[in-house]
Structure formats: C-alpha cells, structure tokens
Amino acid sequence: MIYKCIEDHGELLLNFLAVDPIMNLFVIGNIETYGFDSLDQDVWAYTDDSSQITGILLRYKENVIPVHGENFDGFETFLPLLQSLDEITAVSGASSTIEQYAEFLPELELTETTIALCQDLLESPKNIDLVEPLKKIGIPAYLTFQQECFGKTTEQELPLLEAMNADTILIHVIKNDNGEILSAGRLAVETAEAGMIIDIGTIESERGNGYASAIIASLVQHCQQKGKKACLFYSDASAGRLYHRLGFQDTELKWSMLKPREEKDKKTLFEELTT
Helix, strand or coil, X not given: CEEECCHHHXXXXXXXXXXXXXXXXXXXXXXXXXXXCXXXXXXXXXXXXXXXXXXXXXXXXXXXXXXXXXXXXXXXXXXXXXXXXXXXXXXXXXHHHHHHHHCCCCCCEEEEEEEEEECCCCCCCCCHHHCEECCHHHHHHHHHHHHHHXXXXXXXXXXXXXXXXXXXXXXXXXXXXXXXXXXXXXXXEECCCEEEEEEEEECHHHCCCCHHHHHHHHHHHXXXXXXXXXXXXXXXXXXXXXXXXXXXXXXXXXXXXXXXXXXXXXXXXXXXXXX
C-alpha cells in the first residue's frame, strides 16, 4: 500500500531511514528541515502486507529521491507516481535503486559518484583564513558568482534569504577586496550525524590558488565543531586525490543521478576543483 505522509508518520519514516544514515542523508535532512506541510516537498511511503515501510519517495521541488532495496515490490507503484510528477529535472539516490529507473527514463543521463566521508581534517589549506560565511547582504553577489562559475544560477534571492532567516543554509565564500565572490561552497543538508558538501567552485580567473580546498576545509571544520562527519560526492579521480589529502575516505556507497544531458565541453565541478 502507498500513502502520502503527514507529520504523524515522521517517526516511522526516520526509523526506516536510520538504517543507512549516510546514504539517506538528503531524505532525513529534508524531512527534519521541511516536514510535511511545505509546498516544496511531498513524501510517500510504501508498506508491505505487515504494514512495515519498505520504500519512500521524496519530492523536493524538481528533485525526486526514491529509497528502497533492489527487490522492491512497490516499484510498479513508485514508477508511475514518479513519472506523473510535473517538472522533475533529477532523480537521485543509491545507485542500486536509481539503476532500476534508468531504462524507463531514457531521456535522462545516468551518472554515478562515490560518497566520501571526513571525520578528521588532515591539513589546513593556506587560504582558509580568507573563508567567511555568506551574509544576507551578499546574496546578489553569490548569485552573480554562480552565473560566472557554473554558467547558471541554481538559487533565487528570496528562497536564499528565507533559508538564511530560518538558519537552514550555510554558504562559505572567499571574496576579493571589492566584495566579489571568487570561490564558494555550501552544506546542502545537515542531520544529527553528518553534513553534505556541494556546489564547490572557483571562478576561472582565480583557479589554481587553492581556494576550493580552503572552502571545503572550512565546511569540514564546521561539521567537526558540531560532532558530525562531512560528506561529499565525487566521480573524478583527480578530485578524489584532493579530497583524500584533506582527510576524506571513500565509502562503498555509490550515489547516482538521472538528469538532463549537459554540454560535453563544459568543465565539471570536479574538474574545476583541480585546476
């Protein structure tokens, strides 16, 4: 049976997800942060004949994360539900789960990454003293940075402001003397156990100065101060060597994403980190 979840289901969902807290970091964090009354988020649960949860489907804005095993008897229920959701641009989750959906979504490209964890920072990059948290007044400059660094903005000013007011977002930046952002990164989500680092980048003219390493290290320190592990995804071997030098260790966990195909001549986030 499938049902749409409400607040009363929260404890059951989190107990199901707690079996794999790192792989389920995004779903746990989203449920804890946005709950069940947000227009941006919906959560469905599938139960077996004994009323035990065996699968969860979470929609956050244009992103969907299915959580279930390889022999999931609710797949034929989840697939049409997922396909019925409007304006979905990405389907992500454990590789063993996402591979089940790939053949039914041929218009999307499948990418796989390794999840790495850092509990102890092994080195402090030389430019870490330049890192500072983004303030509300710096949101327009951050959006300008995103456009210059990634060729697009992934945020809007009002949602960013609301997230800062609610203390549900942490963005670290390095700026020049004119207040322009040269490098930035953020924690996408935090739970009681870990924080996920994403959106690390440096504008092209400033790459090679170690700014990305400094941003990552500062976010790791933030997690350490709160007794949490820091996590990130990577698929590029050169980027992996950078992360390992900082103290990240690979896990056996693989995270995959189905998303629209991108231009092949654009540098990936991981390539930017190593230039």
